[in-house]
Amino acid sequence: MGFTLDVEKFRDAVVELIRRTSTNLPEDVLAAMETAREGEKDGSPAKSVLGFMLKNAYTARENSTPICQDTGTNIYLITIPEGVSLRKVESAIVDATREATKKTYLRPNAVDPVTGKNTGDNTGTMAPFLHFDEWDEPAIRVQLALKGGGCENVSDQYKLPDSRLKAGRNLDGVYRCIIDAINTAQGLGCAPGVAGIGIGGDRASGMIIAKKQLFRKLTDTNPDPELATLEKHLFHDLNKLGIGPMGFGGNTTVLGVKIGTAHRLPASFFVSIAYMCWADRRRSMVFKENEVSYD
Amino acid sequence: MIKLQLPVGETQIRRLQVGDEVLLNGIMVTGRDAAHSWMIEEKPDEVRELLKNTMIYHCGPIVRKSGGTWSFVAAGPTTSIREEPYQGDIIGEYQVRGVIGKGGMGPKTLAALKKYGAVYLHAVGGAAALLAQAVVKVHDVIKLEEFGVPEAMWVIEVKDFPAIVTMDAHGNSLHKNIREQSTKIASRLIGIE
Numbered sequence: 366m367g368f369t370l371d372v373e374k375f376r377d378a379v380v381e382l383i384r385r386t387s388t389n390l391p392e393d394v395l396a397a398m399e400t401a402r403e404g405e406k407d408g409s410p411a412k413s414v415l416g417f418m419l420k421n422a423y424t425a426r427e428n429s430t431p432i433c434q435d436t437g438t439n440i441y442l443i444t445i446p447e448g449v450s451l452r453k454v455e456s457a458i459v460d461a462t463r464e465a466t467k468k469t470y471l472r473p474n475a476v477d478p479v480t481g482k483n484t485g486d487n488t489g490t491m492a493p494f495l496h497f498d499e500w501d502e503p504a505i506r507v508q509l510a511l512k513g514g515g516c517e518n519v520s521d522q523y524k525l526p527d528s529r530l531k532a533g534r535n536l537d538g539v540y541r542c543i544i545d546a547i548n549t550a551q552g553l554g555c556a557p558g559v560a561g562i563g564i565g566g567d568r569a570s571g572m573i574i575a576k577k578q579l580f581r582k583l584t585d586t587n588p589d590p591e592l593a594t595l596e597k598h599l600f601h602d603l604n605k606l607g608i609g610p611m612g613f614g615g616n617t618t619v620l621g622v623k624i625g626t627a628h629r630l631p632a633s634f635f636v637s638i639a640y641m642c643w644a645d646r647r648r649s650m651v652f653k654e655n656e657v658s659y660d
Numbered sequence: 661m662i663k664l665q666l667p668v669g670e671t672q673i674r675r676l677q678v679g680d681e682v683l684l685n686g687i688m689v690t691g692r693d694a695a696h697s698w699m700i701e702e703k704p705d706e707v708r709e710l711l712k713n714t715m716i717y718h719c720g721p722i723v724r725k726s727g728g729t730w731s732f733v734a735a736g737p738t739t740s741i742r743e744e745p746y747q748g749d750i751i752g753e754y755q756v757r758g759v760i761g762k763g764g765m766g767p768k769t770l771a772a773l774k775k776y777g778a779v780y781l782h783a784v785g786g787a788a789a790l791l792a793q794a795v796v797k798v799h800d801v802i803k804l805e806e807f808g809v810p811e812a813m814w815v816i817e818v819k820d821f822p823a824i825v826t827m828d829a830h831g832n833s834l835h836k837n838i839r840e841q842s843t844k845i846a847s848r849l850i851g852i853e
Contacts, residue, residue, distance in 0.1 A: 410679075410824065417784045417822075425734075425789035434722045434734035434788040434810075469733050472722045473809055481694075483808035515739045515762070515785065531852055541850045548846040551839055553739055553763040555785040602849055606842040611762065611785055613824070614838050644786035 368446045368503040368654060372457050378650060378657045379461035379507065380468070383439075385659055386509045386648040387431045387470045390422045393583045394620065394645045398422075401557060401610075401617040411615025418610070418643055433644040435513035436471040439493035440576060442508040444500045451497055454505065458495065462487045471511075496573070508580050508649040516554035516642040520575075521546045522568060525634040534634045536595055539564055539624075542636040547603050547619065552612015555642035559583070559621040560603070563637035566627030575639035578623035580647055587624060596622045610643070620645070663820075666757075667713035670777035673757050676825050678832040682781065684821040687799065688715040688760075692738055694811040695803070696746040703753065707802065710815060711754040715781070718743065718761030720810025721792070730798040732816065736788035737762040740780070748772030760823055764835030773829050780827035782834075794821040 398419055405412040425432040439462065443454060463486045465471045475489040476482070487493065500506070523542040525534045530545055532538035543560060550556070563574030587593035599622040609615025620643065629635070650659045662676070666686030676682070689710055691699070698704065721735040740747075740761030747759060747769045758778045759765075762785040773779060783791060800815040807813075826834040 414784055417787055417790065421784070421787035421790040424793070428789065430789050430792070431722055431734040432789060433786040434720060434736050434792075435738065436722075469722050469724050472720065472734070476808075483810070485808070513786075518739065529852075530850060532850075544846050544849050548842050551763070551835070551842070552785075553741070555762070605849070606845050608838060608842050611782065612764070612835060612838055613782075613826070614834075614841075642786055 368449065370449055370453060370505070371654070372453055375454070375505070375652055376457040376461045376464070378652050379458055380464050382507060382509055382648060382650045382659065383461060383465040384429065384468070384470045386511055386646050387436055388429050389426045389648070390432055390644065391582075391647060394643075395419065395422060397583050397620045398557075398643065401620065404616050409615060410613040411609045411617065414610040414613060415617065422644075431470060431472070432646060433513060433642070434472055435515065436474060437511045437513035438517065439471070439487065440510045440512060441493055441495045442498070442577070442580060443495060444498045444506040446501070446503055446505070447499060449505065455495055458493060459488050462493050504651050504653040506649060506651050509647065510576075510579055510641075511646040512576075512579070513555070513642055513644070516558060516640045519550035519554040520640045521549070521638050522572065523636040525636060536591070539636050540595065540599060543599055543622070543638060544602065546638045546640075548606055548608070550640055551608055552610075554640040555644065556608055556612055557610055557617045557620045557643050559623065559641040559645055560599070560619055561639035561641060562622065562624040563635070563639070564624065564626045565629035566635060566637070567630070567633065568635060570627050571635040571637035572639065574625045574627045575637040578625050579639060579641045579645070581623045583621040592624045592626070596624055666715065668757050669713065670757070673779055674777050674829045676779050676828055677830070678825055678828050678834050680825040682823055682825065684715065684760075684781075684818050684823065686714070687815065687817050688717055690717045690719045690721065690812075690814040690816065692718055692720055692811055693742055694807040695813050696743045696750065698803070699750050699754070700746045707813065708754060711756050713755060713757050715758045715760050716750070716756055717816075718759060721814060722788070723798070723809055723814070730801065732792040732795040732798065734788035735792040735795055736786055737783040739763045740765050744768060751776050751778050764826055764833060770827055770831060770833055773827055774831050777829050779825050779829060781823035782826040783821075783823045791821065794818050
């Protein structure tokens with residue numbers, strides 16, 4: 366069960382993965398939006414806005430153009446077999462990113478925070494963002510999410526206890542933080558969004574857990590029954606807020622709530638919320654020596 | 661649906677109300693963070709004629725150049741509130757009749773809309789593929805080298821570009837209303853009324 370990396374083939378496969386992610390919204394997201402549209406009143410702005418979003422998604426798919434011009438932070442979760450060079454994988458992904466930018470699947474989005482200069486090709490320090498794991502399969506799995514700046518700006522992190530929200534260090538406290546975060550976000554993160562939640566960890570790992578939740582399908586069920594219940598409860602209550610698509614009012618404020626956890630320090634209890642816009646662009650591929658499959 | 665031809669006069673803009681759906685036609689200009697601070701700090705004269713009686717679109721597009729001609733590939737709105745410190749003054753200084761973006765803006769801009777006769781138009785965020793199709797021609801680009809593609813000021817011609825009035829020249833803001841309502845519900849859900 367050996368695996369030898371053909372760097373060039375891998376790079377080309379990643380370019381195709383970027384194209385698919387940027388231009389083709391996942392089926393479960395489209396289905397959730399179609400259901401949401403059904404649930405809005407006839408003649409309401411909510412219904413027409415959801416219709417416009419769906420039409421946009423189908424147009425982007427048909428024309429192979431980006432769904433949204435903000436192709437955002439490129440977040441990669443990469444799972445490799447033992448012995449594959451991380452540096453080679455990283456450099457192939459960086460090359461693929463440059464190529465995908467040239468092909469206008471991605472907007473030049475990497476800006477030096479000191480000089481203000483845009484590198485023009487989406488590469489730079491921590492850009493794209495890569496996270497590596499290892500598995501036993503003779504293949505590389507690459508999961509990619511494109512997360513725009515509007516929804517990143519409304520993502521948030523709470524520290525429990527929080528006296529304003531009367532939130533203690535328990536799941537009720539977590540519930541309070543998330544209600545507050547989504548209400549604070551209003552339509553600014555391009556509602557209806559998906560709330561990826563990380564409970565625990567430190568400030569960095571908690572947010573990574575939150576972002577990892579965004580790779581889950583909207584239709585899945587949390588394996589932890591207590592968290593599964595909280596996800597359902599939050600989904601129901603958040604959609605009572607009335608914020609609606611783009612914040613114009615309506616019954617659809619979120620398309621999903623996904624919760625993960627990480628062990629925390631005795632002194633810290635963070636609740637991290639990674640808000641993902643309705644243009645919930647995530648795709649994956651499994652790259653084998655003689656075959657590439659995309660999902 | 662109300663068709664608006666750009667350039668547009670103050671009287672026509674003052675007739676618009678929150679909730680009106682409009683289709684924009686004519687020439688407008690994109691501008692976001694770098695452009696807004698530039699317009700306030702350096703008060704450039706080169707954009708005066710361009711901005712008078714038209715709209716600023718908060719947008720950082722994906723563009724393509726073929727055969728020396730630019731075109732828009734993806735061009736949805738960006739978050740407007742970042743321009744709150746500048747927007748009201750820019751509307752006054754350059755006689756802009758409106759801004760198009762997403763998420764709405766704050767009290768300073770709302771006051772300027774009333775004072776100078778302008779509106780805030782909300783486009784559907786993320787709907788970049790469809791909105792780019794409404795951009796029929798790129799006439800010019802300002803500060804491309806210095807600001808980069810997303811931040812440059814693109815002078816574009818639009819045809820039936822759809823948007824909704826969410827802040828009008830009468831002091832009304834849909835965003836303020838929705839926030840007040842949802843905050844009441846949130847407080848009730850977590851029992852901190």
